[in-house]
Amino acid sequence: MAAAGRARLADYHGVGRKPVDGVVVVGMLAIRSGAAFDGVGPALVERPLVLVDEGRIAEVRAGGVPPPGAEVIDLGGATLLPGLIDAHVHLVFDGSADPVGAIERLSDEELLDRMRTAARTCLAAGITTVRDLGDRAYLAVRLRDELVAEPAAGPEILAAGPPVTTSQGHCWFLGGAADGVDGVRAAVRARAERGVDVIKVMATGGEMTPGTRSHEVQYGPDELRAAVEEAHRHGLPVAVHAHGVAGIENAVAAGVDTIEHCSFMTVDGVDSRPDLIAAIARAGIVVSTTLGVVPGFAPPPRISARLDGFLANVRQMRDAGVTVVCGSDAGIGPPKPHDVLPYGAAMLVECGFPPVAALRAVTSSAAWACRVGERKGRLAPGFDADLLAVDGDPLADITALRAVTAVFRAGSRVR
Template identity: 65%
Template sequence: MQAIRAARLFDGDETVLAGEPTVIVEDGRVVSVRHDGSVPSGAALVDLGDATLLPGLIDAHVHLAFDAGADPVGALAARDDAQALEGMRAAARTALAAGITTVRDLGDRGYLGLLLRAESARDPAAGPHLLTAGPPITTTRGHCWYLGGEADGVESVRAAVRARAERGVDVIKIMASGGELTPGTRSHLSQYGIDELRAAVDEAHRRGLPITAHAHAGQAIADAVEAGVDSVEHCSFFTEDGVEARPEVIEKMARTGVVVSATFGAVPGAAIPPRITARLAALTDLFARFRKAGATVVFGTDAGIGPPKPHDVLPHTVGMTVRTLGLTPVEALRAVTSLPARLCRLDRRKGRLAPGMDADILAVAGDPLTDPAALLDVRAVFRLGHRVR
């Protein structure tokens, strides 16, 4: 048994504690959270001093197979599977060292994520708790086709979902629109129609799996929501040269509980593509619409897709959302802890510091509830009670 003590604690929901709160951990789980700094007899004390304890962060959208370099697609193509898996291991360790204790990988090659998932399950220090989608389902030569997930038509899409379920993936990812990373596709245009998306949703839910849709285009978002997906990645409502929100779709997302899984955040000073920079003001307004409608928004990062998004970028996202989107620090922290835990169906284990939860704990210097930059000053990381930093 160990007792992890600091000056402050955020539980991942709404509760903020001061006065030396102490998390009691045994066998990888949180036994209790004490408010007075007391330590059970026989417990090993880890006193982190003037720090804040909070749940390990959850990045709901990463790509461990991409190296966050200038040409992530080309770099992956040049690697065989053994080299790609070694790169994924390194990316996972980078994320974990930043306090990101759970990641949802939404696109790998050859189901390599399943191998990495098994490794991190055996050894908590190997990387975060990993959820994986395998190769995303896409049209022939569609977005990320080079990952090996091409499927055209209703029956082919159904078969693709079945194949992933039989492999043991945690989530189904389908490319409802084109994307920024694949020449020949267009973000503002749909790839699949409503029939294919309904088939994918039906087959995923029949197998007990959540399904998320990559969708930038307004019509792709509308069709994905109508089809019944659990979440929409990006959800940016791109047109050919801008952003055009569809209020009726946003309201339906809020009403039916479809989660906006926004890929937000970049390292400071990173060069953002001009076509994205030109849309930032409109995207800020779009997020205000999500909030006003009451839609649930979680923040992933799309980590790996280029230099602005290394695999440890998520802590930067919290500060960026506070500065640019008007979230409070508590709202921003919930969007990278308890809310993505719920989206990932891990809310009985992850995303909060409470009795019975996994002892995935991040400790940072200072107080991220007043200054989100504190998340960048990591003092300790625990996964399943094992100190990994």
């Protein structure tokens, strides 16, 4: 028991978390709402009371009376959820029609300032964790560290630094070019020394880089294996950008942790490869599928012509038991502002996912994929108090995710 009068939850509960009658707790939040999705489901918790202490969830109760001394926040009929997790964003890109040109005109300091704005946009939408899969000059790492000191100013960032790519390869302009096995190993080591959370490797070309082709490989199996070995030696997961089938095959063979996009793009369409999807499932590799566009923007013809094929593969991956999460690629163009993720969840439902699976894909499964599953993505004791409240029932209508009524980050209400 704190002599200064600050009782901790452990004191309140005592051993075995049994409430102790009459013990006054100071500094605790007691959040009431109409219902809650706990990150796993399958059903909503009715009339929950979520106790928050020192930035973490202390307890989730089904109703009951708040502990004496706790500050009560009543969210009315809203549904409370874990804050959303976007497994793939780019805070350096501004969501304009020319995001690459835009950053070329900015100094690092100017760009960092834009990224602070992008981070606030995420948080206001209830996106409380983002995995940044490609910055310039380790700016997302800098912003991550800033936000550790000031969590109410943005989501928690898991940063990759500049993506590792071949000379003139996809996103080379972000400064991460590295060639050959030795070059790739050195690039991974350099990122580990800078304190990144994940290694991003471009296994194939990409849509936003002229001179590269999404269906063609950039790195061969040897470079990818070297990247994985070196990253795992440093305790870091590897997220591999792969569109074309050969790139996906190489990524699976190398034992990467997540495959980004995984679109099975060919020169003129989309491939169907149940055998390769089965191999992804067997290997336990998570697919971070690139879904989510705001209304009013038609995808480029190359993408719209392939959309049915992409979605058929997403369905097939789910049916094969692949863990599919949502990585929006926020920032890469006007259809993808930094708060686009709820549209990605809605697209999973349109694609045939049950709403509970779509909600997991942006909460608990995404947390697991991003290696923060022990403290993010669930409403459970010990988890970070990153919370989102929405009007309506997202299990009945996934678009309710956009009707945000409150956001908490590390226990502080920010909206």
